[in-house]
Amino acid sequence: MIHIQDVSVAYPKGIQALSGVDLHFERGEFAFITGASGSGKSTLLQLIYRELEPTRGQVIVDGHDVSQLPRHRVPLLRRKVGVVFQDFRLLPMQTVWENVGFALDVIGATKRDKHHRVPLVLELVGLADRADAYPDQLSGGEQQRVCIARALVNTPPLLLADEPTGNLDPVISLNIVQLLCDIADRGTTVLCATHDTHIVDAMQRRVVALVQGVVVRDEKTGGSYDAA
Amino acid sequence: MRLNTAQFLISQAWSAILRNGAITGAAITNISVALCVLGVFVLTAYNLQAQAMQQAAAVEITVDLAKDAKRAEVEKSLRANERVKAVRFVPKAEALEGLAQRWGLDFSTLSRVGNPLPDAFRVVPVKPDDIEAIAEQAEQIPGVAEARYAQQTTTKLLKLARGIKLAGLVAVIILGTASLLLVSVTIRLTIYARRREVRIMQLVGATNWFIRWPFLLEGWFQGTTGGIVATALLLPGYAYLASLISSNLGFIRPVQSTELMVALGIGLVLMGSLFGVLGSLIGLQRYLQEV
Numbered sequence: 236m237i238h239i240q241d242v243s244v245a246y247p248k249g250i251q252a253l254s255g256v257d258l259h260f261e262r263g264e265f266a267f268i269t270g271a272s273g274s275g276k277s278t279l280l281q282l283i284y285r286e287l288e289p290t291r292g293q294v295i296v297d298g299h300d301v302s303q304l305p306r307h308r309v310p311l312l313r314r315k316v317g318v319v320f321q322d323f324r325l326l327p328m329q330t331v332w333e334n335v336g337f338a339l340d341v342i343g344a345t346k347r348d349k350h351h352r353v354p355l356v357l358e359l360v361g362l363a364d365r366a367d368a369y370p371d372q373l374s375g376g377e378q379q380r381v382c383i384a385r386a387l388v389n390t391p392p393l394l395l396a397d398e399p400t401g402n403l404d405p406v407i408s409l410n411i412v413q414l415l416c417d418i419a420d421r422g423t424t425v426l427c428a429t430h431d432t433h434i435v436d437a438m439q440r441r442v443v444a445l446v447q448g449v450v451v452r453d454e455k456t457g458g459s460y461d462a463a
Numbered sequence: 464m465r466l467n468t469a470q471f472l473i474s475q476a477w478s479a480i481l482r483n484g485a486i487t488g489a490a491i492t493n494i495s496v497a498l499c500v501l502g503v504f505v506l507t508a509y510n511l512q513a514q515a516m517q518q519a520a521a522v523e524i525t526v527d528l529a530k531d532a533k534r535a536e537v538e539k540s541l542r543a544n545e546r547v548k549a550v551r552f553v554p555k556a557e558a559l560e561g562l563a564q565r566w567g568l569d570f571s572t573l574s575r576v577g578n579p580l581p582d583a584f585r586v587v588p589v590k591p592d593d594i595e596a597i598a599e600q601a602e603q604i605p606g607v608a609e610a611r612y613a614q615q616t617t618t619k620l621l622k623l624a625r626g627i628k629l630a631g632l633v634a635v636i637i638l639g640t641a642s643l644l645l646v647s648v649t650i651r652l653t654i655y656a657r658r659r660e661v662r663i664m665q666l667v668g669a670t671n672w673f674i675r676w677p678f679l680l681e682g683w684f685q686g687t688t689g690g691i692v693a694t695a696l697l698l699p700g701y702a703y704l705a706s707l708i709s710s711n712l713g714f715i716r717p718v719q720s721t722e723l724m725v726a727l728g729i730g731l732v733l734m735g736s737l738f739g740v741l742g743s744l745i746g747l748q749r750y751l752q753e754v
Contacts, residue, residue: 286666313668324663328482340471341669385667 236262236393236424237283242292244278244448252278253448256292260426262392265419267435268428270445276428277321279445280395283426284316285309297392314342317386319396323378325370325385331357332366335384342389356384359414361407376403383411387418394418396427400434408434416440472673476680479657486656487685490649494689494738495696497642498731502697504638505727508631513718515624519591522620524598524612525553526584532606534582540604541586546597549587555580581608591621639734646689646738650682651746661750671751678743686739690732697731698724 237260244252253275260266268276281287282294288302295301301312317338325334332353339349357363360380370378379399386394396415400408412427412434419425429435435442444452480487528537534552541550553561558580563570586601588594594617601610654661664674702724705717 284666307670310665310668310670310673313666318666320666324659324666326660326663328479328657328660337664338667340468341664341667341673343468345467 236260236264236297237426238293238295239279239282240293240295242282242289242294244275244282244287245290251448253282253289253445256448256450258443258450258453260424262424263419263422264441265416265425265438266427266441266443267438268426268443268445269430269435271430273447274445275448276445277397278448280318280397280426280428283393283395284313284318310341314389315391315393317389317391317394319379319383319386319394319399321398321401323370323375323382325378325381327370330367330369331362331373331381331384334370334381335388338385338388352388356388359387360384360411376407379403380407380411383414390423392423394423394425396425396429398429399427400429400431405433409437412438468673472676473680476677476684479677479681480684483653483656486653487681490646490653490685491689491692493649494642494646494686494735495692497638497645497738498690498693498735499697501635501638501642501734502693502727502731504634505631505730506697506701508627508634509723510717512624512627512631514715515620515627516591517716519594519617519620519624520588522591522594522613522617524586524588524594524601524610526586526601526610527581527608528583529606529608530581532582532608534606537604537606538584541584541601544597544600546589546593547586548589551585551587553583553585555582558583586610591617642734643738643741646682646686647742647745650678650685650739650742651749653681654678654743654746654750658750661747674751675744675747678747679740682739682741682743682746683736684739686735686737686742687732688735689739690735693735694728694731698728 237258239256239258242256243254246252256275256279258279268279270276278287282289283296283301285301285304293300293302296312297315299312304312326337329337335356336349336353339352344352354363354366357366360383362377362380362384365373365377370381373381379401380403383396383399386396394415399415400411403411408431415425415427416438439456441456442452442454443450526537526541528534538550538552541547555578556574559574559578560570562568562580563573586597588597594612595614598610598612601607661674702719705719708715708717709719
């Protein structure tokens with residue numbers, strides 16, 4: 236599903252965000268990307284949904300080299316990739332229901348489809364009763380759950396979660412990550428960047444650890460989180 | 464575009480208009496003011512030109528007849544000219560009477576001295592612009608001694624009218640560009656306030672046109688409303704001022720034509736719509752360059 240081949244990313248002023256990264260993720264696989272702040276976790280995810288382009292190397296998603304993708308095709312890539320953002324990135328002037336439904340509007344889903352899928356996914360993240368609230372009326376945890384619902388509503392083949400549990404309490408965090416694992420088990424590839432040691436330990440899934448942009452560890456059933 | 468998508472985009476635009484009431488109001492006010500200024504200028508230029516043309520139209524050509532001229536044939540030739548509106552015969556006695564009146568002399572005394580003036584025709588052109596050509600043609604008619612008109616006055620008035628027309632056109636282009644810039648800056652402010660929204664739309668896979676449409680509809684709504692407001696302020700205001708001027712200053716006659724008012728109203732509304740849509744397109748371009 237995802238092939239990352241010899242990828243490096245250098246930011247202006249010579250900061251090396253990733254160096255010579257080689258990774259491969261199968262369809263339906265779940266993997267944690269771990270590492271301290273600034274280790275390159277977010278950069279790695281941003282390459283996959285073409286928020287960033289690599290300075291060197293190839294990022295192949297579902298058979299397509301995304302760094303070579305013409306600009307007009309980038310929206311089509313993003314429709315296949317659900318992204319859960321660290322900073323929520325919700326539309327402030329739209330309700331929870333509209334924020335989630337927006338991802339369906341973008342792909343031209345019918346009203347009927349929307350009315351079927353949005354309540355289901357809101358139920359899944361425990362926000363069915365907050366559907367009419369605006370983002371600024373929600374707690375940080377609730378906003379993150381809206382973000383997860385928006386990423387899930389399209390049932391994309393690939394789901395990227397950048398610190399999805401950063402603003403959630405431990406019990407909810409575990410539920411959310413369990414939910415992400417269940418989604419992976421149904422055939423969606425899920426990459427979850429996190430520095431939450433408890434979750435990584437609890438799930439016993441593949442762990443890719445980054446230190447200063449270099450992959451220092453890649454274990455099929457990680458656990459025993461090591462910040463390295 | 465699918466009906467679902469069209470409905471969604473229109474509802475997006477409408478809810479943005481309602482939610483950003485203050486910015487929408489400011490944009491509409493800006494557009495109305497810009498279009499009002501433009502409208503005032505157009506009306507002023509139109510009136511000035513009309514006044515100059517009116518003055519020029521009052522000028523007549525005096526076609527003096529030679530002593531042996533055949534009056535009927537000359538008159539027939541003059542009337543045959545399509546550019547001639549009216550022809551009036553002025554016998555030399557009448558001409559002398561007019562002269563006596565203008566100079567304050569006693570007509571009977573003057574006529575006893577003798578009448579050196581020839582019989583003549585007074586010719587009124589259809590268009591003041593044609594005065595020179597008519598005079599030249601009249602002089603070619605057998606029996607015509609001379610064709611005269613207040614050449615300097617007419618030429619000056621016609622020059623003035625053409626000058627006003629040209630200056631008006633240039634000013635409309637300059638004011639129009641300024642209005643367009645003002646509108647695009649206002650709409651850019653609206654977009655700037657929602658740049659985060661634009662970015663999120665891009666990140667969840669919206670195409671640039673999908674993002675553009677609601678903003679274009681919003682710009683169109685603001686522009687059209689601005690045009691309607693400008694028309695609603697300008698036309699009754701002008702009608703009132705025009706009637707006030709005509710009743711108090713008899714020598715100035717402002718143009719009071721329904722056609723002009725309708726054309727100006729439609730023009731302002733269309734211009735508002737165009738400015739709104741173009742302003743949105745220009746304003747959005749920068750934000751849509753990042754992917």
